[in-house]
Amino acid sequence: MxxxxxxxxxxxxxxxxxVIEPLSRVEGHGKVTLLMDEDDHVQQARLxxxxxxxxxxxxxxxxxxxxxxxxxxxxxICPVSHHLAxxxxxxxxxxxxxxxxxxxxxxxxxxxxxxxQSHALHFFHxxxxxxxxxxxxxxxxxxxxxxxxxxxxxAKQGVLLRKYGQEVIRHTAGKRxxxxxxxxxxxxxxxxxxxxxxxxxxxxxxxxxxxxxxxLVRQLFEQDLETYRSFGTFEARTLSLVRADxxxxxxxxxxxxxxxxxxxxxxxxxxxHYWEQISEEVKAWSYMKFPYLRALGHEDGWYRVGPLTRVxxxxxxxxxxxxxxxxxxxxxxxxxxxxxxLGFHWARMIEMLHSAEAIKDLLHDADLLGHDxxxxxxxxxxxxxxxxxxxxxxxxxxxxxxxxxxARANLIVSTTHNNHAMNIAIREVARKYLDGRKLTEGxxxxxxxxxxxxxxxxxCATHAxxxxxxxxxxxxxxxxxxxxxxxxxx
Amino acid sequence: xxxxxxxxxxxxxxAVGNPSxxxxxxxxxxxxxxxxxxxxxxxxxxxxxxxxxxxxxxxxDRERVIFVDAGTGTPAPFELRxxxxxxxxxxxxxxLSPEAVLATYAxxxxxxxxxxxxxxxxxxxxxxxxxxSEAASRHxxxxxxQLKRLF
Numbered sequence: 288m289x290x291x292x293x294x295x296x297x298x299x300x301x302x303x304x305x306v307i308e309p310l311s312r313v314e315g316h317g318k319v320t321l322l323m324d325e326d327d328h329v330q331q332a333r334l335x336x337x338x339x340x341x342x343x344x345x346x347x348x349x350x351x352x353x354x355x356x357x358x359x360x361x362x363x364i365c366p367v368s369h370h371l372a373x374x375x376x377x378x379x380x381x382x383x384x385x386x387x388x389x390x391x392x393x394x395x396x397x398x399x400x401x402x403x404q405s406h407a408l409h410f411f412h413x414x415x416x417x418x419x420x421x422x423x424x425x426x427x428x429x430x431x432x433x434x435x436x437x438x439x440x441x442a443k444q445g446v447l448l449r450k451y452g453q454e455v456i457r458h459t460a461g462k463r464x465x466x467x468x469x470x471x472x473x474x475x476x477x478x479x480x481x482x483x484x485x486x487x488x489x490x491x492x493x494x495x496x497x498x499x500x501x502x503l504v505r506q507l508f509e510q511d512l513e514t515y516r517s518f519g520t521f522e523a524r525t526l527s528l529v530r531a532d533x534x535x536x537x538x539x540x541x542x543x544x545x546x547x548x549x550x551x552x553x554x555x556x557x558x559x560h561y562w563e564q565i566s567e568e569v570k571a572w573s574y575m576k577f578p579y580l581r582a583l584g585h586e587d588g589w590y591r592v593g594p595l596t597r598v599x600x601x602x603x604x605x606x607x608x609x610x611x612x613x614x615x616x617x618x619x620x621x622x623x624x625x626x627x628x629l630g631f632h633w634a635r636m637i638e639m640l641h642s643a644e645a646i647k648d649l650l651h652d653a654d655l656l657g658h659d660x661x662x663x664x665x666x667x668x669x670x671x672x673x674x675x676x677x678x679x680x681x682x683x684x685x686x687x688x689x690x691x692x693x694a695r696a697n698l699i700v701s702t703t704h705n706n707h708a709m710n711i712a713i714r715e716v717a718r719k720y721l722d723g724r725k726l727t728e729g730x731x732x733x734x735x736x737x738x739x740x741x742x743x744x745x746x747c748a749t750h751a752x753x754x755x756x757x758x759x760x761x762x763x764x765x766x767x768x769x770x771x772x773x774x775x776x777x
Numbered sequence: 778x779x780x781x782x783x784x785x786x787x788x789x790x791x792a793v794g795n796p797s798x799x800x801x802x803x804x805x806x807x808x809x810x811x812x813x814x815x816x817x818x819x820x821x822x823x824x825x826x827x828x829x830x831x832x833x834x835x836x837x838d839r840e841r842v843i844f845v846d847a848g849t850g851t852p853a854p855f856e857l858r859x860x861x862x863x864x865x866x867x868x869x870x871x872x873l874s875p876e877a878v879l880a881t882y883a884x885x886x887x888x889x890x891x892x893x894x895x896x897x898x899x900x901x902x903x904x905x906x907x908x909x910s911e912a913a914s915r916h917x918x919x920x921x922x923q924l925k926r927l928f
Binding site: 342344345357360361364366408411412442443445446449450453463464 | 795796797798825827829830831833885905
């Protein structure tokens with residue numbers, strides 16, 4: 288059993304249980320449980336996420352060339368990330384150790400479009416209501432309608448930024464959803480001049496709005512410095528991809544792991560043997576595994592991935608506007624913002640700006656219109672693909688048999704990497720804001736604010752109506768519901 | 778930011794669902810039937826995994842919108858109801874209700890949304906890699922008959 292503070296209470300049978308669920312549209316796929324004693328002190332805090340259990344089974348037995356399309360059905364919110372990570376792994380299976388310039392740039396364009404639209408959605412639709420109106424504010428304000436009423440331009444920009452990213456995906460992946468643009472060994476289409484021109488037309492506006500978004504987050508930090516410094520903040524080891532020269536590279540690179548103080552655990556490690564560095568622990572109380580760095584062991588080896596890690600742990604961002612913002616972020620408040628959980632939001636907007644700049648650069652690269660799309664080489668039995676998805680490092684690992692069928696698959700998704708870190712954040716918030724108080728909607732929202740900072744992927748891609756409400760239950764030690772609160776039901 | 782040029786079909790069917798998640802495929806299945814049945818010119822069909830904010834832009838210049846989705850806990854075999862703008866309070870960036878899409882439309886355009894309906898077909902099981910359940914298959918047939926009568 289772990290010895291992490293507040294992970295396990297000494298006598299849980301004597302405690303009152305507070306359940307916040309669901310955090311997704313699928314029953315039981317995300318909840319927070321708080322075990323409270325009679326004096327309303329939090330004795331145990333855990334985030335439960337049920338996800339991805341059937342992924343490997345879903346993929347096994349499929350012809351390998353179907354996999355890049357099939358994996359898009361794992362996640363409805365970042366299908367492009369799975370599409371590209373699968374292709375990167377299967378490039379190795381078909382012996383394509385070096386993609387053609389056109390293929391790599393089309394894939395990068397697709398990826399930056401995905402990062403842009405995902406980050407825009409997260410900030411403008413999910414998190415900005417919390418940040419603009421405060422964590423205790425009226426529920427009716429804490430959604431995009433509330434934002435739109437108070438900040439009409441910001442809300443509209445969020446929608447249009449998202450739309451632009453989707454258009455980049457549509458042109459590069461072939462379709463709005465279930466795209467087929469990337470295939471093992473390359474891509475099956477490049478851009479036409481007309482498609483490029485259409486995307487070029489709006490990109491400078493997209494960059495301008497992205498810069499505005501970074502500045503908006505900075506203003507939010509400046510207005511309530513103490514909250515931003517301390518909210519759910521903790522020291523964390525980190526894991527991310529970086530380019531060979533240390534630059535941020537969201538599409539490809541070597542693995543970099545650092546201690547909380549920035550010292551190196553390992554750097555520029557070939558991800559083709561990721562299992563030599565990363566292992567996964569199973570805990571009885573959670574369906575989701577807990578990855579850790581082998582060198583530090585399962586107790587101390589947990590780490591954090593995602594925008595905050597990438598922005599703070601790269602040596603520089605290879606686009607000028609985003610790099611300037613990165614340096615300002617790192618320097619702000621003597622570096623405290625870059626160590627705070629809410630710093631995720633600032634980092635996310637810096638990455639959105641970087642993606643917009645990267646899209647602009649690619650749209651002025653003639654290789655995007657090229658016709659040399661595929662590469663190949665000696666067939667391999669195994670392939671590993673790693674990409675920095677919007678929420679963090681995403682690993683796809685396949686073994687393909689002599690019949691071209693996937694014999695084994697292993698996926699480690701961003702939310703799994705962040706499992707332990709999210710639990711730590713929730714405990715910090717529970718300790719500071721909930722302990723010893725009566726529960727209120729605003730207080731419970733503090734927990735959700737911490738969850739939202741990570742934007743976990745909650746076994747998405749299912750969205751049946753009827754599973755939207757947030758159900759808050761107070762259950763006594765005998766399991767009797769003594770109070771409940773349902774909101775947002777649809 | 779520019780919008781797609783050219784006139785739009787006055788009626789939009791926005792079908793939602795993941796075809797690999799059991800009964801979540803009800804929306805895409807109905808969309809496929811519509812498309813196979815030679816769509817009238819007045820009709821456009823869009824299929825999405827999930828509704829998101831940008832779907833508000835799909836509603837621009839429409840006279841009528843029909844959201845088609847699977848539902849849990851909804852009356853069997855389906856429920857057809859008129860939809861009005863209502864904001865969601867979300868905990869994740871992973872989904873949006875039809876009513877929230879309408880609310881987003883109203884706020885970003887300053888106009889009331891087009892007349893909107895939700896055809897919500899009851900599903901029972903949503904596991905990855907599963908096909909439609911028997912019950913959902915029956916609900917699909919009933920919903921298909923209803924959907925055809927809407928045009």
